[in-house]
Amino acid sequence: MKNDSMEQKPLFQQDKVQMIWQKGADAELIALLNATTYGQEGKIQYVHTQVESKIAQIAEPYFIKVLHGQRLIGVMGIMARHGTSPNSSIKRLGYIRYFSLPLRFAQNGNSIKEKPTKIKASHAVKQFVHNLFHDPQLLSGLLGCAPEELALYAYVEADNSRSVHMNQLFGMLQVATFNSFLFSRLSPSSSSVVSHYPPEQLEEVAPFFTTQLQKHQFFFADNLAHGHCFVVKEQGQIVAGLMAYPTRWRIKNIPGFSGKVYQHVFPHLPYLNRIINPANHRFLSFEGLACLPGREIHFPSLMETALHHLGYYAGQFGIDHNDALFPYFFHNKDLGLLAKVKKSIPVGIYVKTFSEESSEAIRHSKLPYYLSGFDMT
Numbered sequence: 587m588k589n590d591s592m593e594q595k596p597l598f599q600q601d602k603v604q605m606i607w608q609k610g611a612d613a614e615l616i617a618l619l620n621a622t623t624y625g626q627e628g629k630i631q632y633v634h635t636q637v638e639s640k641i642a643q644i645a646e647p648y649f650i651k652v653l654h655g656q657r658l659i660g661v662m663g664i665m666a667r668h669g670t671s672p673n674s675s676i677k678r679l680g681y682i683r684y685f686s687l688p689l690r691f692a693q694n695g696n697s698i699k700e701k702p703t704k705i706k707a708s709h710a711v712k713q714f715v716h717n718l719f720h721d722p723q724l725l726s727g728l729l730g731c732a733p734e735e736l737a738l739y740a741y742v743e744a745d746n747s748r749s750v751h752m753n754q755l756f757g758m759l760q761v762a763t764f765n766s767f768l769f770s771r772l773s774p775s776s777s778s779v780v781s782h783y784p785p786e787q788l789e790e791v792a793p794f795f796t797t798q799l800q801k802h803q804f805f806f807a808d809n810l811a812h813g814h815c816f817v818v819k820e821q822g823q824i825v826a827g828l829m830a831y832p833t834r835w836r837i838k839n840i841p842g843f844s845g846k847v848y849q850h851v852f853p854h855l856p857y858l859n860r861i862i863n864p865a866n867h868r869f870l871s872f873e874g875l876a877c878l879p880g881r882e883i884h885f886p887s888l889m890e891t892a893l894h895h896l897g898y899y900a901g902q903f904g905i906d907h908n909d910a911l912f913p914y915f916f917h918n919k920d921l922g923l924l925a926k927v928k929k930s931i932p933v934g935i936y937v938k939t940f941s942e943e944s945s946e947a948i949r950h951s952k953l954p955y956y957l958s959g960f961d962m963t
Contacts, residue, residue, distance in 0.1 A: 595728070597650065597718075600710045606651045607728055611641045614658050615649060622686040623838060626746055631839040632867070634963075637684075643812050643960075648680075648728070650718075652687065652711065660687040664738070665961065666729050669806035671737065674947035676939065678731040679804055681961050682740040685752070712755070719756040722940040734941035737948070739804060741904075741962060742934050750934075758936040761948055762803075762906055762955055765930040766962070767915055769872075769886075769901040770861045770922035774893035779884075782895050783815040791815050794824040798876035802956035803948075809873065809960050816892045818884045826877035826884040830870045830892040830901070833963045837864035860899040861924055870896060871959030872903035875911060882914045886921070900924055904933065904962060909954035 592612050598605040611619075616638050625631035634640070641647050644665050652660035663684035668677060718724050722733035729736060740758065742749045753760075783791050792810045794817070799805050809829060817827035840848045852862040870892055875885065889901055900922075905912045915921070916930070935955055939945045 598711070598714045602655045603708075603711060604653050605711065605714065606653065608649045608651055610647060611638070611649065615651065615661055616641075618658055618661060618686060619684050622684075625839075626748060628841055629745070630837065630841070630845075632835045632837045635834045635836055640960075645808055649684070661685075662687065664725075664729075667806045667808050669804050669956075670800060671803055671944075671947070671951075672801055672953060673951065674944050675734045675941070676737045676944050676947075677735045678726075678729055678737070679806060680725070680729060680736065680738040681958075682738060683961060685749070687752075716755060716757075719758075719938060726940060734944055736940050737804070737944065738938040740936045741957075742936055744932060744934060753936045756938055758938040759949075760934040761937045761951075762908065762935040763932050764904045764906045764909075764935060764955070764957055765912070765916065765932055766902060766904050767921060767930045768924040768928060769889045769903070770899060770924040771890050771893055772857050772860055772899065772923065774890045774899065776891045776894040777887040779818050780888055780891040781817050781819065782891070783817065785812050785814065788813070788815055791817055791824060791827065794827060795829075795874050795876055798878075799874060799956055801953060803951060803953050805956040806958075809958060813873075813960065814892065814896060816888045816895075818881070818888065826881040826888060827874070828872050828876070828885070828888050828892070828903075829874040829959070830872055830896065831960045831963070832896060832898065833869055833871045833902075835867040835869075835963070837867050840864065861922075868898055868900070869963075870898050870901040871963040872901050873957065873959035875903065875905070877911075882911055885914075886918075902963065903959050904957040906935075906954035906957060908952055912954075 593609040595607040597607050619637045623631050623633055646666035648664045648666055650662045651658055661684060662682065664680040664682055666680050669679040726733040726736045740753060742753060788810055795810060796807055813829035813831050815827060815829055817824045819825065848862060849864050853859045853865065872889065877884065893899060893901060905915050937948055939948055
């Protein structure tokens with residue numbers, strides 16, 4: 587994409603550092619995100635490999651770009667959408683993703699080796715970011731809504747101290763927890779009771795998902811337009827279903843001795859390398875898991891059939907601890923080899939609202955959050 591095709595608005599400038607609000611992703615931004623490593627030193631680190639195609643499927647991708655002179659040095663994405671939050675006035679959601687800032691802008695203090703002008707500029711950037719996330723009018727104005735209608739949210743693993751610190755800087759609070767589960771089959775087969783609806787046929791099944799999921803916190807229907815859907819029907823009516831999105835990461839580092847085995851041994855073993863290949867980690871992101879009461883038993887067949895039809899061997903999905911489906915998956919022994927060797931990971935859901943009424947509604951809600959596999963990957 588060309589820079590001149592982007593909608594841009596200056597936000598901040600001091601010395602050579604400037605921040606710009608932009609709708610859409612230009613080539614320079616895509617290049618930075620393609621080169622960004624996620625995860626912390628000493629933990630699993632990985633790179634997204636489908637950034638451009640992912641952003642192209644998002645209706646309202648906004649970015650705060652940090653430039654030094656004319657060079658792009660950092661970015662934070664806010665994926666805007668219209669969604670629901672029962673019992674509150676929230677109608678506009680902003681999911682924070684594609685976060686990549688220079689370390690001096692994302693930590694407390696500065697290096698004594700840095701020039702005073704750089705220290706001054708980094709302090710100014712931190713202060714502006716703080717104001718951006720604490721002034722009710724700034725972000726809501728940029729996203730075209732009233733402050734009480736806006737909620738920002740992010741998913742952060744508890745041991746990711748840098749991201750936890752950034753969420754504190756933004757004034758975001760942890761309101762819920764979910765677990766990230768893995769699913770795998772070395773030789774997936776297709777179930778005769780499962781039907782596949784490709785993206786161009788999703789209108790036929792979308793009402794089922796909307797009806798079943800609309801009472802979740804932060805449900806939005808955007809992804810029903812471009813995923814693959816798999817459902818089980820009884821007497822012509824859908825009783826269970828899910829969405830699936832092909833995903834690929836490149837895992838750069840897995841710590842410890844087991845990490846060396848994962849990275850340098852397993853990828854060379856027949857069959858096992860179908861589900862463990864860090865250099866080309868292909869998997870399906872599942873979301874929108876929905877079913878009628880008692881029909882959760884269909885999910886392993888739904889997932890395995892999705893793997894079979896789309897040519898994959900592994901999948902990943904998240905379930906809120908308050909979701910009725912959580913006990914089923916937490917105690918399930920039929921999720922495959924990956925789930926046996928790597929336990930499900932707890933992840934915090936952080937939310938920032940801009941009115942006392944919305945904050946109170948979110949804090950006291952026990953409704954499960956809608957978790958998008960597309961967003962998480």
